[in-house]
Amino acid sequence: xxxxxxxxxxxxxxxEAVVKLVEWRGLKLVAKVRVPKPYRxxxxxxxxxxxxxxxxARAMIRAKRAGVPCPAVIHLxxxxxxxxMQYVEGESLRAVLASGAxxxxxxxxxxxxxxxxxxxxxxxxxDLVPANVIVQEGMTYxxxxxxxxxxDDVEEHAIDYHLLERSLTAGFPLIASxxxxxxxxxxxxxxxxxxxxxxxRRVEEIRARGRYVERGEHQV
Amino acid sequence: xxxxxxxxxxxxxTAHTLGIGVVDSSGRVLANELATYRPTDSGIHPxxxxxxxxxxxxxxxxxxxxxxxxxxxxxxxxxxxxxxGLGPCLRTGATLARAIALKLGRPLASVNHGVAHIEIGKLxxxxxxxxxxxxxxxxxLVTTFSEGRYRILGETLDIAAGNCLDAxxxxxxxxxxxxxxxxxxxxxxxxxxxxxxxGMDVSFSGALTRASTLLREGARVEDxxxxxxxxxxxxLTEVLxxxxxxxxxxxxxxxxGLARSRRLTEMVRDMVKLHGAEHRGIPDELLGDNGxxxxxxGLLMFRAGQVVSVEESHVRPRYRxxxxxxTWLGPSRS
Ligand SMILES: Nc1ncnc2c1ncn2[C@@H]1O[C@H](COP(=O)(O)OP(=O)(O)O)[C@@H](O)[C@H]1O
Ligand SMILES: [Mg+2]
Numbered sequence: 332x333x334x335x336x337x338x339x340x341x342x343x344x345x346x347e348a349v350v351k352l353v354e355w356r357g358l359k360l361v362a363k364v365r366v367p368k369p370y371r372x373x374x375x376x377x378x379x380x381x382x383x384x385x386x387x388a389r390a391m392i393r394a395k396r397a398g399v400p401c402p403a404v405i406h407l408x409x410x411x412x413x414x415x416m417q418y419v420e421g422e423s424l425r426a427v428l429a430s431g432a433x434x435x436x437x438x439x440x441x442x443x444x445x446x447x448x449x450x451x452x453x454x455x456x457x458d459l460v461p462a463n464v465i466v467q468e469g470m471t472y473x474x475x476x477x478x479x480x481x482x483d484d485v486e487e488h489a490i491d492y493h494l495l496e497r498s499l500t501a502g503f504p505l506i507a508s509x510x511x512x513x514x515x516x517x518x519x520x521x522x523x524x525x526x527x528x529x530x531x532r533r534v535e536e537i538r539a540r541g542r543y544v545e546r547g548e549h550q551v
Numbered sequence: 552x553x554x555x556x557x558x559x560x561x562x563x564x565t566a567h568t569l570g571i572g573v574v575d576s577s578g579r580v581l582a583n584e585l586a587t588y589r590p591t592d593s594g595i596h597p598x599x600x601x602x603x604x605x606x607x608x609x610x611x612x613x614x615x616x617x618x619x620x621x622x623x624x625x626x627x628x629x630x631x632x633x634x635x636g637l638g639p640c641l642r643t644g645a646t647l648a649r650a651i652a653l654k655l656g657r658p659l660a661s662v663n664h665g666v667a668h669i670e671i672g673k674l675x676x677x678x679x680x681x682x683x684x685x686x687x688x689x690x691x692l693v694t695t696f697s698e699g700r701y702r703i704l705g706e707t708l709d710i711a712a713g714n715c716l717d718a719x720x721x722x723x724x725x726x727x728x729x730x731x732x733x734x735x736x737x738x739x740x741x742x743x744x745x746x747x748x749x750g751m752d753v754s755f756s757g758a759l760t761r762a763s764t765l766l767r768e769g770a771r772v773e774d775x776x777x778x779x780x781x782x783x784x785x786x787l788t789e790v791l792x793x794x795x796x797x798x799x800x801x802x803x804x805x806x807x808g809l810a811r812s813r814r815l816t817e818m819v820r821d822m823v824k825l826h827g828a829e830h831r832g833i834p835d836e837l838l839g840d841n842g843x844x845x846x847x848x849g850l851l852m853f854r855a856g857q858v859v860s861v862e863e864s865h866v867r868p869r870y871r872x873x874x875x876x877x878t879w880l881g882p883s884r885s
Contacts, residue, residue: 346789346796370821371785374741379785382746458750462797478749490708494750501702537708
């Protein structure tokens, strides 16, 4: 028996989960609860919530072991799809950028480093967007590993990069390219320039394929 | 330019459907005629489809004109869908549009097919700044307007949702949509499907493969249809939900042929309630590919001065919606 967890307040209500600040033996923790979605069939709902909860806890444990800045998993409660984890004080990258921060080089570089550490240990994040990065005194923590997985395939790593760039371009079009430049620097500082070019080549391929089609005129 | 209302004729020919619609600047659909190519086997053959469109064009055009205007002279603008779509089909529509524009001495508007689905949806719902799920045979994406463009928040990483369900239906021998959904209604048990969601992106090929395997292993078609449709719609609703939560926008619409799905509509309606948002439906005839949506978008573009010369009226088989500079909505609202 691990409890009791004392609930302090709800800090976030999102599309998928409710995040609460809780206290446990004098420590501040976060409880991330995946809530049932009434629009799904109960069996589908159960499948999605437990798959993601397990996936998230597993990926965070592996990532932490590889030195990726991310919350430590404290406890898992599958019956309610709840993960108890370390509370990371700070602001989301999305909030930081939305408040008009101009000095984001260090943050972007740190994010590139975190991403590279994650990839080098054979993991991908799967939902790498500014809202899933917490900035704490210049340190960048990755959170929200519910769509993460294990793969050494550059494809999955390239999708992380692609998602990050696309979500920055959509949300912060004016700084996106500068930001991504710093991300690449951070990535390269861990895995080397060759890894960066390999990653970018695959990003191009993904965009040129299927729905991610290339741009440009096809004069006929 | 004459006084009063402007009238635009729009031509849609990106895939199976040749559609010719006429819309006026008050948003009234005066005509929306179409002819649909039905391949003899499962696939779509671009050249055959283009031939179909070329054959059907005179009659569809005649019907559209008879219904909408007393003389072709009343048409102020000619619009055509320049992409995305199948090259030969696009060229057929573009050729027709150029001919009409030259004959009448009217300007041409080159319309992105996906943007047209959105604009006609906004006209039909009265929404001003919705989050949009665009789901059809060849397209699956979540988009919303921001900083002068429809930004793609999420899309499929492999096949389109409609394509996935059609391919399953054909393989199961029951035919494309809506057959899988009809069979799903008789399903009794859900068999877990891979549900691959990445951020706001989705992937359906894993679920399709699983469905094929189940069919080969002798699972009941009804149960597989149920499992696949539930999984696909759950994924779509989930990414749409993420977009609603992320943008905080309160208007939600689903456009494209698959938006006709009753089960998907039901899920989206249940979802928006959780976010204090509103979903509004769109009449079926404006959901599938049609000429009215091209006409209406052409009219919006024309009023904003966004016209092309005949020389510039290329077709663009891989035209993405976020390549379109949206000049007709005024300054960014988000
Ligand atoms: N370990 C944590 N420490 C501090 N805040 C957290 C932590 N985990 C989540 N949060 C807060 O909750 C929000 C949502 O968490 P997240 O895991 O991204 O859930 P979702 O899957 O709903 O996006 C985050 O943006 C952050 O503000
Ligand atoms: Mg998150």
